[in-house]
Amino acid sequence: MDDTTLTTHGLTAKTGGRILLLACGALAREILDLIKINRWDHMDLHCLPAILHVYPDRIPDAVDQAITKHRAAYDDIFVVYADCGTGGLLQQVCDAHDVKMVAGPHCYSFFxxxxxxxxxxxxxxxxxxxxxxxxxxxxxxxxxxxxxxxxxxxxxxxxxxxxxxxxxxxxxxxxxxxxxxxxxxxxxxxxxxxxxxxxxxxxxxxx
Structure with a gap:
């Protein structure tokens, strides 16, 4: 999955109650399924490259940059990564931006x-x-x-x-x-x- 935003309505301007799911590209299919099943029309999905799975040291900076880039357009951002081998550094990025992330050491655990x-x-x-x-x-x-x-x-x-x-x-x-x-x-x-x-x-x- 390329670094791209997949939206349910194609909205770019900040509107009431919109949430950006900032996720690993390896989870795109599952997240889109859940959005469709549950009719979470207020959620948009932005995926970072799935290959970061192989380079966990790059995940915190990539997430940091993406939060900064998209923050103004959304009421909230939720990071759909667990720790994923970052040794707590991703949690520090999320704390610094006051956003939440998925609990657990990695996707194998939360699945x-x-x-x-x-x-x-x-x-x-x-x-x-x-x-x-x-x-x-x-x-x-x-x-x-x-x-x-x-x-x-x-x-x-x-x-x-x-x-x-x-x-x-x-x-x-x-x-x-x-x-x-x-x-x-x-x-x-x-x-x-x-x-x-x-x-x-x-x-x-x-x-």
Missing amino acids: EGNTAFAAQDEVTAFYLTDFLVRQFDAFVIKPLGLDRHPDLRDMYFGNYTKLVYQSQTKDEGLIALAQTHAARLGLAFEHRHTGYGDLATALSDQA
Whole structure:
């Protein structure tokens, strides 16, 4: 997902009660589904590039700049990132701008449900969402250089025991594709249908 604003009404001027959802591009499909299902017509979605998932140190500055750019046009902004590997720096950016963000360490946690995820304590699990199953080569294989050096697989994944696919939609094709990815990494496979998890709750709280 490119750095772009997806709006339900195409509004650019500040109007009463409008909320900007400032989100990771990897969550665009799910957020747009929730907006449509719940008829949250007062919410607009602005996505930062999904590739920031691979470079979490860049997320705080990108969010800071986006909040500054769009603040005047909206009554409120909600940041649809969890900590996502920023080591608390994203929370500091949000606090400085007095905006809220999704609770949790990362999207795998809030899709599962933060309480349930913490109870699992799966330190040897590698997680994929619908987006990452579809974009596996772009977001896993190529950034790690495994397309050029497949022999490095065990160095990266030798301490993992399983791949957990947290599905947001019920799609047999994606499940089969996720199984293929698990085999490619030499990991056992587990599928959990999480749906939208705490993401739905977090957005509903803003509505």
